[in-house]
Amino acid sequence: MKTKIRILPENLCNKIAAGEVVERPASVVKELLENSLDAGATEIRVEVEQGGKKLIRVMDDGEGMGRDDAFLCLERHATSKIRSDEDLFRLQTLGFRGEALPSIAAVSRFMLRSRTEDSLEGWEIYAEGGTVKRAGAVGCSSGTIIEVRDLFFNTPARRKFLRRDETEMGHVGDVITKLALAHPEVQFRLIHSGRSLIDVYRHTALPERVGALLGRPLLQDLVPVAVEGPDELVLQGLLAQPAASRSTSASVYTFINGRYIRDRVVQHALMEGYRNLLEKGRYPVAILFLSIDPALVDVNVHPTKHEVRFRDQRRVHDFISAAVRETLRPSAWLSRQNQPCGNSTIPVSESNAKEAPPFQPAVPGTAQEHLRRVQESLANYARTHPEGSGPAVPLAFPRAEESGTMPREVERGFFSELKILGQYRRSFILAQDGDDLVLIDQHAAHERIGFERLRDQFRQGRVDRQALLFPAVLEFDFRESALLKEHLEEFGRLGFDLEPFGGNAFALKAVPRLLGDAEAERLVRDVVGEIALVGKSGLVEDALDEVFAVMACHSVIRANQSLSQPQIEALLRDMDRVDFKAHCPHGRPVMKRLSLNEVERMFKRT
Numbered sequence: 027m028k029t030k031i032r033i034l035p036e037n038l039c040n041k042i043a044a045g046e047v048v049e050r051p052a053s054v055v056k057e058l059l060e061n062s063l064d065a066g067a068t069e070i071r072v073e074v075e076q077g078g079k080k081l082i083r084v085m086d087d088g089e090g091m092g093r094d095d096a097f098l099c100l101e102r103h104a105t106s107k108i109r110s111d112e113d114l115f116r117l118q119t120l121g122f123r124g125e126a127l128p129s130i131a132a133v134s135r136f137m138l139r140s141r142t143e144d145s146l147e148g149w150e151i152y153a154e155g156g157t158v159k160r161a162g163a164v165g166c167s168s169g170t171i172i173e174v175r176d177l178f179f180n181t182p183a184r185r186k187f188l189r190r191d192e193t194e195m196g197h198v199g200d201v202i203t204k205l206a207l208a209h210p211e212v213q214f215r216l217i218h219s220g221r222s223l224i225d226v227y228r229h230t231a232l233p234e235r236v237g238a239l240l241g242r243p244l245l246q247d248l249v250p251v252a253v254e255g256p257d258e259l260v261l262q263g264l265l266a267q268p269a270a271s272r273s274t275s276a277s278v279y280t281f282i283n284g285r286y287i288r289d290r291v292v293q294h295a296l297m298e299g300y301r302n303l304l305e306k307g308r309y310p311v312a313i314l315f316l317s318i319d320p321a322l323v324d325v326n327v328h329p330t331k332h333e334v335r336f337r338d339q340r341r342v343h344d345f346i347s348a349a350v351r352e353t354l355r356p357s358a359w360l361s362r363q364n365q366p367c368g369n370s371t372i373p374v375s376e377s378n379a380k381e382a383p384p385f386q387p388a389v390p391g392t393a394q395e396h397l398r399r400v401q402e403s404l405a406n407y408a409r410t411h412p413e414g415s416g417p418a419v420p421l422a423f424p425r426a427e428e429s430g431t432m433p434r435e436v437e438r439g440f441f442s443e444l445k446i447l448g449q450y451r452r453s454f455i456l457a458q459d460g461d462d463l464v465l466i467d468q469h470a471a472h473e474r475i476g477f478e479r480l481r482d483q484f485r486q487g488r489v490d491r492q493a494l495l496f497p498a499v500l501e502f503d504f505r506e507s508a509l510l511k512e513h514l515e516e517f518g519r520l521g522f523d524l525e526p527f528g529g530n531a532f533a534l535k536a537v538p539r540l541l542g543d544a545e546a547e548r549l550v551r552d553v554v555g556e557i558a559l560v561g562k563s564g565l566v567e568d569a570l571d572e573v574f575a576v577m578a579c580h581s582v583i584r585a586n587q588s589l590s591q592p593q594i595e596a597l598l599r600d601m602d603r604v605d606f607k608a609h610c611p612h613g614r615p616v617m618k619r620l621s622l623n624e625v626e627r628m629f630k631r632t
């Protein structure tokens with residue numbers, strides 16, 4: 027009997043797969059570069075014409091392919107990277123599906139030339155729309171060259187979706203940037219119609235590579251991260267201090283085991299780490315490498331592999347957010363510099379720094395080593411790029427040159443040691459730090475202090491309370507009251523004295539002293555609402571941060587209030603005692619700095 031079901035011809039399968047894998051020139055570049063990296067290349071050159079629509083040529087000095095492999099690589103599901111099921115859960119390579127080359131070849135005019143180091147001649151294969159037209163031995167240097175011409179020439183519907191050359195080039199540049207950030211040991215060059223767009227040398231330390239790819243001025247705002255967690259979890263890289271925030275998340279680069287990943291869990295954890303430091307709708311600049319046991323993460327969930335699945339999502343999330351938060355604390359950053367293994371109190375000579383080994387994001391267990399190297403390069407950068415060549419020194423962090431040698435007390439005294447110039451419009455404190463003019467928003471500053479105090483008191487389990495003269499009876503719906511009952515103890519620790527009052531009602535008998543009684547009722551409702559939103563008990567502490575922010579809003583010092591010299595001094599002293607100084611709990615800036623240079627430029631005196 028005749029069947030209606032047929033096995034699809036190989037070539038059609040490849041075209042279908044191409045629909046998933048090859049969306050635009052940038053996806054071709056990504057696949058080819060990943061192959062070059064997997065082949066151990068140390069130098070990769072990408073040449074592109076017409077945004078990749080006309081030509082994409084990738085050349086590498088990797089291990090190359092012998093004759094048989096050169097033919098095999100165009101077969102579907104042909105890969106040298108995994109052999110068994112288990113390999114799939116211990117991936118060390120960027121590729122593993124064996125789909126990229128046949129898919130790309132199916133929708134282009136494709137040329138491959140490759141030679142292994144130990145063979146005398148190389149092999150060249152030419153295919154059109156996935157059909158091999160010519161093949162033969164050629165003389166060539168060892169490594170691989172792949173040319174992809176006239177992408178989608180045989181699938182016009184897809185070709186129509188391609189954008190202007192510049193747009194496609196933007197995507198290509200983006201792909202190379204991400205791969206180049208993760209592989210400082212490899213040289214990358216990108217040439218568009220004869221113009222060199224990216225050129226980064228091998229063996230650069232991470233900060234240098236970040237400077238070359240994302241812009242030099244950014245380096246002044248970066249703080250190195252290197253934190254080791256349980257189960258061989260390691261987080262390293264660079265984080266920008268909050269003042270260098272962006273309006274989109276495009277400058278967040280996250281990598282898992284050396285692979286660029288845009289994962290929801292990781293992104294959320296990063297934002298958690300910045301909680302209360304960024305204004306609403308702002309995103310940090312971050313280049314973060316997470317190393318994790320490959321058995322604990324599944325990268326095989328999505329064809330373009332930008333998402334992963336963690337065995338223990340919560341654990342990874344909490345590790346990242348804690349590591350970020352810890353890194354952004356100026357005091358932690360300072361004390362870490364003073365650890366003997368950091369070695370950073372010894373000034374690094376230029377020659378020393380140049381000899382420093384390259385940054386290896388994927389190797390766990392070297393977090394301190396990494397931290398030392400990154401600090402060296404940052405310090406080096408600060409020396410070779412004197413002040414005025416970029417944005418002002420980070421607000422909340424000690425200067426790079428000072429931090430290595432400064433004892434902790436000095437860091438505490440940053441604000442108290444400012445020279446007070448006066449008050450402006452009864453709202454701002456004017457002060458001087460060296461040659462810089464410093465402006466402080468007194469209300470935002472006080473709010474920040476109140477926030478930190480409340481949180482401190484809360485953590486130490488003794489929030490000062492004030493009993494209400496007339497207890498208020500508050501009614502809730504059943505879901506809220508259930509939540510309230512569940513978290514009654516936490517409310518107690520927050521300084522609220524709440525007692526069940528029958529049904530869904532509660533009597534409010536005391537409130538935190540710092541707050542006063544006016545807003546107590548609304549606050550309790552807001553907190554309950556907040557907890558209802560997040561649902562999980564594990565998030566309660568985060569929700570409490572919101573509460574502290576609301577509470578701190580009722581701080582004593584407001585805008586439009588004149589302050590005496592002793593009051594200003596007291597405020598500055600208090601500012602030195604809290605950890606974050608750059609923003610109020612709502613994310614508004616607390617302090618701004620104008621360098622002499624900037625002031626002079628305002629008056630055209632330079």
Ligand code: ADP
Nearest residue numbers: 061065099105106121122123124125126127170
């Ligand atoms: P995958 O990368 O998933 O294995 P590909 O279709 O991208 O699948 O490549 C198929 C195989 O071709 C790879 O497994 C590798 O052995 C070989 N290969 C591809 N590109 C290169 C290259 N630039 N250098 C050396 N070998 C390569």
Ligand code: MG
Nearest residue numbers: 057061121126
């Ligand atoms: Mg591949």
